[in-house]
Amino acid sequence: xxxxxxxxxxxxxxxxxxxxxxxxxxxxxxxxxxxxxxxxxxxxxxxxxxxxxxxxxxxxxxxxxxxxxxxxxxxxxxxxxxxxxxxxxxxxxxxxxxxxxxxxxxxxxxxxxxxxxxxxxxxxxxxxxxxxxxxxxxxxxxxxxxxxxxxxxxxxxxxxxxxxxxxxxxxxxxxxxxxxxxxxxxxxxxxxxxxxxxxxxxxxxxxxxxxxxxxxxxxxxxxxxxxxxxxxxxxxxxxxxxxxxxxxxxxxxxxxxxxxxxxxxxxxxxxxxxxxxxxxxxxxxxxxxxxxxxxxxxxxxxxxxxxxxxxxxxxxxxxxxxxxxxxxxxxxxxxxxxxxx
Amino acid sequence: xxxxxxxxxxxxxxxxxxxxxxxxxxxxxxxxxxxxxxxxxxxxxxxxxxxxxxxxxxxxxxxxxxxxxxxxxxxxxxxxxxxxxxxxxxxxxxxxxxxxxxxxxxxxxxxxxxxxxxxxxxxxxxxxxxxxxxxxxxxxxxxxxxxxxxxxxxxxxxxxxxxxxxxxxxxxxxxxxxxxxxxxxxxxxxxxxxxxxxxxxxxxxxxxxxxxxxxxxxxxxxxxxxxxxxxxxxxxxxxxxxxxxxxxxxxxxxxxxxxxxxxxxxxxxxxxxxxxxxxxxxxxxxxxxxxxxxxxxxxxxxxxxxxxxxxxxxxxxxxxxxxxxxxxxxxxxxxxxxxxx
DNA sequence: TTGAAAGCGCTAACAG
DNA sequence: CTGTTAGCGCTTTCAA
Numbered sequence: 001x002x003x004x005x006x007x008x009x010x011x012x013x014x015x016x017x018x019x020x021x022x023x024x025x026x027x028x029x030x031x032x033x034x035x036x037x038x039x040x041x042x043x044x045x046x047x048x049x050x051x052x053x054x055x056x057x058x059x060x061x062x063x064x065x066x067x068x069x070x071x072x073x074x075x076x077x078x079x080x081x082x083x084x085x086x087x088x089x090x091x092x093x094x095x096x097x098x099x100x101x102x103x104x105x106x107x108x109x110x111x112x113x114x115x116x117x118x119x120x121x122x123x124x125x126x127x128x129x130x131x132x133x134x135x136x137x138x139x140x141x142x143x144x145x146x147x148x149x150x151x152x153x154x155x156x157x158x159x160x161x162x163x164x165x166x167x168x169x170x171x172x173x174x175x176x177x178x179x180x181x182x183x184x185x186x187x188x189x190x191x192x193x194x195x196x197x198x199x200x201x202x203x204x205x206x207x208x209x210x211x212x213x214x215x216x217x218x219x220x221x222x223x224x225x226x227x228x229x230x231x232x233x234x235x236x237x238x239x240x241x242x243x244x245x246x247x248x249x250x251x252x253x254x255x256x257x258x259x260x261x262x263x264x265x266x267x268x269x270x271x272x273x274x275x276x277x278x279x280x281x282x283x284x285x286x287x288x289x290x291x292x293x294x295x296x297x298x299x300x301x302x303x304x305x306x307x308x309x310x311x312x313x314x315x316x317x318x319x320x321x322x323x324x325x326x327x328x329x330x331x332x333x334x335x336x337x338x339x340x341x
Numbered sequence: 342x343x344x345x346x347x348x349x350x351x352x353x354x355x356x357x358x359x360x361x362x363x364x365x366x367x368x369x370x371x372x373x374x375x376x377x378x379x380x381x382x383x384x385x386x387x388x389x390x391x392x393x394x395x396x397x398x399x400x401x402x403x404x405x406x407x408x409x410x411x412x413x414x415x416x417x418x419x420x421x422x423x424x425x426x427x428x429x430x431x432x433x434x435x436x437x438x439x440x441x442x443x444x445x446x447x448x449x450x451x452x453x454x455x456x457x458x459x460x461x462x463x464x465x466x467x468x469x470x471x472x473x474x475x476x477x478x479x480x481x482x483x484x485x486x487x488x489x490x491x492x493x494x495x496x497x498x499x500x501x502x503x504x505x506x507x508x509x510x511x512x513x514x515x516x517x518x519x520x521x522x523x524x525x526x527x528x529x530x531x532x533x534x535x536x537x538x539x540x541x542x543x544x545x546x547x548x549x550x551x552x553x554x555x556x557x558x559x560x561x562x563x564x565x566x567x568x569x570x571x572x573x574x575x576x577x578x579x580x581x582x583x584x585x586x587x588x589x590x591x592x593x594x595x596x597x598x599x600x601x602x603x604x605x606x607x608x609x610x611x612x613x614x615x616x617x618x619x620x621x622x623x624x625x626x627x628x629x630x631x632x633x634x635x636x637x638x639x640x641x642x643x644x645x646x647x648x649x650x651x652x653x654x655x656x657x658x659x660x661x662x663x664x665x666x667x668x669x670x671x672x673x674x675x676x677x678x679x680x681x682x
Numbered sequence: 683t684t685g686a687a688a689g690c691g692c693t694a695a696c697a698g
Numbered sequence: 699c700t701g702t703t704a705g706c707g708c709t710t711t712c713a714a
Contacts, residue, residue: 017685051462056707058396060690088429107446121392291632358701397691401706
């Protein structure tokens, strides 16, 4: 196994110094290299099939050209980050934009015992994209670090981080209002765990806003919370029927749950939307696959991913960039799961 | 911004040499460190909040503790790797197992112009997990490299790589046979592009096997191929009806397409399974979500991901490990999308 | 316009 | 049982 070719092999081949190689590789504007030398260098690189060692580069330049993406485990203690397609779509777009800009993406689930900030330091990550909510300690640690951070879908109060998200409260409002406008009064709220500073809480506030505005009463028994999963959607359907609250509609804060709810409701002999109307949230492709297709709150997940990558890369490049707070637009997408009463 | 603490800071603090720090950090069995020294070192590490610089470590040890995962872009030219939940589930399990073993995961879509092998060299990846099929040049390049590689879901002929997969031909056979056993004779085959050495080709062979065995004729007009996507499933449904071949059943080589097919068929006024029976492949959670729920060929995707990580890590650790060829079991999962004629 | 040389933080002989 | 030290491959100041 022949030794890997390094910069001085190239230097020798091109008849220049290693510094020169480095200059042409990094397009140093400060150093001017004659076109002829540059050509020789490129020729040598090609001839020897030279590929720079990024570890060495990171070591001296303190830049890794890697960004980290932290995705929540939807079910605590489980290894699956991706039961919700939302994350897959988000991640693939982060990766795409990062790659286009010469960055690689290191993914990680969250580990209770090992702090992520260590990973960041270990690897010299240039920035971190964090999706969702985490325990407070997590944010405390993060604040200590010098690493640029973009929070996505979090209302964590720290004004320290860049933020990308949507107006979740408004989303909850729009969804509920849509149901109310269609004549529904008894509206269930189905959601993942409601945590302060989490998106579900905001969406819940929006739900309340709409209900109050319409002079409707919120029935505590019509609030169902559990895991953000298809399974819990089915479970919630069961609970709805057992509860006997006779809701005619449900606002579900994630499409994956909404689809589960629909499935569960059907299993309970309900027809959608004839007996129960359902509005989801996210507009992942599941909303289209569902039968009936799901009326939902659309947010542009791909755009969220692209922006997250752009912002973190800019933050990595420009240390004193002003704090970003990006709110992406949302809208109601009407499909077949809501009936006018 | 204070300088990052490094190994010699720790050494000073603990009153030992940097070598000693390195020894205790790496649990070098060859070097025996007194318990007392070890304690002092750990104390110093804690006190200074020292985190090793992995770039430096990689530089000298030639090991990065990173593995790369290459996921295909389901639609060529598009940024989405994850329209198929199969990949999300796979990836999350690779990441989980890698993390448990002290490895990080670098993800990447495939880039026509930049060879992935450069990424591997650049970053000093310890191994690569490659999912799906790629152009031949890709494999050629890969063979050149010294990096251990695990191919997943590929029948690329190179005996050079480790392999993890299922018996796709048998899967195609089982699916088709199931339909035949239920009295179907006119069975459509719906699939992603059929490429030699790809899983779809093998599944197609299995389809042929079953048809031949039953003395049934394969109607070339009943073969539908396109993108592995929900959309193409819908499209295929349209084609099926327009074709007027009156198939009473379809074997679809991916659940995501199968669910699309069902949706499309319904849009065309067909009832499932009364008018058309459908069998999918993979058993992703969509199969359950679908209405009617989908009879499909189950493969253990999570296990595939875990194994891929284990094999690649073992290969990274033990350079002359014998070649692995792992075939995971599959089975028919009966749900509601098949009717007995 | 280019080169020499000093590190970046760490590991691993080799010495003691 | 522990320390000294020579690099790993690269960037970057400083000098020429």
